[in-house]
């Protein structure tokens with residue numbers, strides 16, 4: 001019998017990417033979908049393959065939620081915090097699949113990324129685990145790219161710097177970046193081709209304008225265009241940001257490691273629209289040659305691709321623009337660092353709305369059907 005699957009948060013960025021992927025893979029053929037809203041009650045469900053699924057249901061209507069076999073939410077942590085515990089307390093035994101971070105570290109929840117931890121997923125299902133959560137976007141991308149090295153336990157520690165797109169913070173942040181882009185065009189639009197105007201004068205005008213335009217920075221708090229923000233999320237007691245804290249905590253939970261793999265570094269917001277990038281220094285626990293490393297990495301899953309360490313390949317294939325909207329996980333700049341034979345450098349780009357958020361959840365739903 002087809003399972004009743006509820007979707008909350010399908011209108012947001014992660015949710016809409018999820019729906020598109022499900023439509024493409026014909027996933028809706030195997031379920032009875034029910035679409036919920038927190039704000040558009042009375043509105044219509046999205047058309048799936050041109051089929052209508054009636055009116056939207058109230059995402060806080062516990063009677064309907066209780067009737068679901070599976071609930072998939074991309075609505076965010078606030079929704080999860082209000083609904084999840086109440087639903088469980090009311091005795092709901094269905095599967096909860098979530099994109100938000102709130103439940104990740106709970107004992108009775110598994111963080112899922114099946115190309116990396118499928119065995120643990122299968123074990124958890126047979127042990128009666130009913131709550132499955134996607135990992136933080138940079139964590140999923142790191143694990144997809146370095147999966148082979150993790151699988152063969154070749155990593156001592158990782159130092160990572162992330163370059164995270166504006167859309168990672170949510171739709172309103174992405175809009176704010178676009179508004180900032182739009183606001184600086186009039187400053188240089190007409191004068192760019194005038195040879196008599198110094199480029200540094202234009203730069204000064206833009207910098208002055210951005211430093212005095214609070215109106216354009218309600219979400220990010222400061223301008224992101226023409227700048228970057230080396231701070232994402234709240235501060236933890238140990239001086240990390242919460243985004244930085246997630247890497248080591250989530251990876252070790254997901255891999256159920258006996259010996260903790262140490263991971264730390266800075267998370268940085270940059271002014272790309274979509275796709276996160278990560279720069280790694282990896283301390284291997286033995287000296288392996290680059291050819292073997294490339295083989296281990298590319299054998300791990302079909303999405304990871306080795307980008308040869310040369311300029312043309314790198315600038316054409318290892319950028320957010322080249323990867324946006326695809327499931328590709330290119331990894332390049334792979335070389336031994338001059339500091340020692342066990343120190344490896346690598347650079348990874350991945351679409352944080354696909355492998356970073358919606359794809360692990362889509363695949364988890366398929367596993368449960």
Ligand SMILES: NC(=O)C1=CN([C@@H]2O[C@H](COP(=O)(O)OP(=O)(O)OC[C@H]3O[C@@H](n4cnc5c(N)ncnc54)[C@H](OP(=O)(O)O)[C@@H]3O)[C@@H](O)[C@H]2O)C=CC1
Nearest residue numbers: 009011012013014037038039076077099100168170171357
């Ligand atoms: N963005 C990302 O890259 C990643 C996000 N996540 C997590 O996924 C969850 C959802 O994130 P994300 O999709 O970015 O959030 P969004 O801000 O895009 O959407 C969240 C909800 O906001 C409501 N909403 C209000 N106005 C609009 C609008 N104009 N257009 C669309 N939706 C609107 C919708 O709910 P309703 O229809 O009920 O009003 C929607 O489901 C969060 O927990 C986030 O942490 C995880 C990994 C990556």
Ligand SMILES: N[C@@H](CC(=O)OP(=O)(O)O)C(=O)O
Nearest residue numbers: 099100101136137164168169
């Ligand atoms: N915080 C991430 C996106 C995200 O939503 O992460 P999480 O799912 O861990 O809250 C970013 O800003 O790019």
